[in-house]
Amino acid sequence: MPRRYWLMKSEPNRFSIDDLRAAPQGIAPWDGARNYQARNLLRDRVKAGDGVLFYHSGTATPGIAGIAEVVRAGYPDHTAWEANGEQFDPKSTPARPVWYMVDVRFVEKFRQLIPLAKLKTTPGLEGMEVARRGSRLSVQPVSRSEWEIVRRIARNMDPG
DNA sequence: GCCAACGTTGGC
DNA sequence: GCCAACGTTGGC
Numbered sequence: 700m701p702r703r704y705w706l707m708k709s710e711p712n713r714f715s716i717d718d719l720r721a722a723p724q725g726i727a728p729w730d731g732a733r734n735y736q737a738r739n740l741l742r743d744r745v746k747a748g749d750g751v752l753f754y755h756s757g758t759a760t761p762g763i764a765g766i767a768e769v770v771r772a773g774y775p776d777h778t779a780w781e782a783n784g785e786q787f788d789p790k791s792t793p794a795r796p797v798w799y800m801v802d803v804r805f806v807e808k809f810r811q812l813i814p815l816a817k818l819k820t821t822p823g824l825e826g827m828e829v830a831r832r833g834s835r836l837s838v839q840p841v842s843r844s845e846w847e848i849v850r851r852i853a854r855n856m857d858p859g
Numbered sequence: 860g861c862c863a864a865c866g867t868t869g870g871c
Numbered sequence: 872g873c874c875a876a877c878g879t880t881g882g883c
Contacts, residue, residue: 708881734866756881815882833864835880 704750704841710757716764725805741799742773762814771802809853
């Protein structure tokens with residue numbers, strides 16, 4: 700089966716690419732999605748081995764911070780069961796989980812973040828979901844060509 | 860702080 | 872089932 704590619708958003712105040720790198724073995728769950736479209740992707744489509752563009756949102760300059768890899772496909776998001784947690788959702792139970800998460804592993808931090816504004820003006824990326832106005836989905840499919848273009852930008856932005 | 864986009868909730 | 876009100880995301 701061909702490898703798929705995804706863009707996953709994270710607010711770096713909460714969990715940044717540096718936090719992912721610092722996690723044991725560079726592996727951490729990507730959890731907390733509470734949207735059914737995102738849930739369906741996490742549960743049904745995101746597989747181990749898939750590539751991830753790690754996106755920082757909610758910052759002065761949002762953009763792609765680096766690369767990660769999915770190491771565990773969708774499984775129930777147990778943070779929804781933690782009654783005092785921020786991500787608690789009484790609709791979800793261990794017997795009938797509603798929300799799903801995946802595990803990702805740190806691969807690479809770009810030496811310079813690729814700003815959203817840059818994505819929007821890059822030929823070949825105009826159609827990227829994240830470049831759309833009002834794009835809110837926290838996990839988004841990325842095409843192979845979009846993936847390649849982003850990686851090329853990252854290489855070109857790296858001095859030397 | 861503002862506002863666009865859009866998902867969710869709840870009255871009917 | 873419709874739709875207005877409301878809440879959240881997230882860029883600017």
